[in-house]
Amino acid sequence: MSLHVHELGAPQGRPVLALHGVTGHGLRFRPLAAALPGLRWLCPDLRGHGRSPWTPSWGLEQQVADVLAVLDREGLAEAVVVGHSFGGAVAAHLARRAPERVSRLVLLDPAIGLDPRDMLEAAESTRPDEVFPDADAARADKAQSWKNVPDALLDAEIADHLVPHGEQWAWRYCRAAVVAAWSEMARPAVVPPAGVPTLLLPAGREDFVRPEWVAACRAELGDALTVAEVDAGHMLYLERTAEVVDRLRAFLDG
Structure with missing residues (x-):
C-alpha cells in the first residue's frame, strides 16, 4: 500500500523526504518548502x-519500509531526509537501515528513546476519541499546545487536517496508530550511522532530546554532526521558521 505524498517546491530540485510527527501530516512542512522553493519536497502522510x-x-520498521518505498516509487537513489518528532525517529531508523539512501539527515527535536512512563501516560491520554463541536473549538484546543505558532499556520492546520466525524469534527489520524507510535518512541534510542552528515536541532523549551543521546551521536558521527539548539517549543519549525530555514540552508549548502 502506497503512502499519500504531498509534493511541494521544484519538481526538478534536490529531493527532500520530510517526515512529520505523531498526529501530524505531510503538509505541515509547507512553511519550510515555501522558504526553500528550489528543493523538491516529498512530504508523505x-x-x-x-x-x-x-x-x-x-x-518503526514498517514506517521505514513505507518511506523507502516512496523513494523507490519516485526513482530516487537518495534524498535529504528531514524528520520532526516521531518522524525524527523514523528518519534515524531509516538512516541505520539504508544509509546509502540518505544524503543528509536533519532531525527536528526528534522523539527517540523517550521515558516509557511518559509514553504510557501519552498513550493513555490518546486512547479516548478527541472530537470537537466545530472548527473553532478545534482551533482553540490546538492553540493551547501550539502557543507560539502563527495564526496563519493554525488556520492552515484546520483546513488541512480537520475532518467531519459524524456530527462533530476530529483530526485526520488513526488513534490506534498513534498509541502504537508512543510505544515505538519508548524503544531504546538509535543514533545516525557514521558517515551520514546530520543536523540536529533540539527545541530548547522541551526535553525530548536528552544530553546522553546527543553525546552518543557525537561519538558515532564526530565532525559529521552539527547541533544547534532552537529557542522554541516542540513545533520549532513552525514557531521559528526563519531560524530553522537558515540552519537548514547552511547545512545543505555545506
Whole structure:
C-alpha cells in the first residue's frame, strides 16, 4: 500500500523526504518548502495518518519500509531526509537501515528513546476519541499546545487536517496508530550511522532530546554532526521558521 505524498517546491530540485510527527501530516512542512522553493519536497502522510493507509502494522520498521518505498516509487537513489518528532525517529531508523539512501539527515527535536512512563501516560491520554463541536473549538484546543505558532499556520492546520466525524469534527489520524507510535518512541534510542552528515536541532523549551543521546551521536558521527539548539517549543519549525530555514540552508549548502 502506497503512502499519500504531498509534493511541494521544484519538481526538478534536490529531493527532500520530510517526515512529520505523531498526529501530524505531510503538509505541515509547507512553511519550510515555501522558504526553500528550489528543493523538491516529498512530504508523505505516514501510515496511520492523513490520507495514507491506516492499517497496521505501525512499528518503526514498517514506517521505514513505507518511506523507502516512496523513494523507490519516485526513482530516487537518495534524498535529504528531514524528520520532526516521531518522524525524527523514523528518519534515524531509516538512516541505520539504508544509509546509502540518505544524503543528509536533519532531525527536528526528534522523539527517540523517550521515558516509557511518559509514553504510557501519552498513550493513555490518546486512547479516548478527541472530537470537537466545530472548527473553532478545534482551533482553540490546538492553540493551547501550539502557543507560539502563527495564526496563519493554525488556520492552515484546520483546513488541512480537520475532518467531519459524524456530527462533530476530529483530526485526520488513526488513534490506534498513534498509541502504537508512543510505544515505538519508548524503544531504546538509535543514533545516525557514521558517515551520514546530520543536523540536529533540539527545541530548547522541551526535553525530548536528552544530553546522553546527543553525546552518543557525537561519538558515532564526530565532525559529521552539527547541533544547534532552537529557542522554541516542540513545533520549532513552525514557531521559528526563519531560524530553522537558515540552519537548514547552511547545512545543505555545506
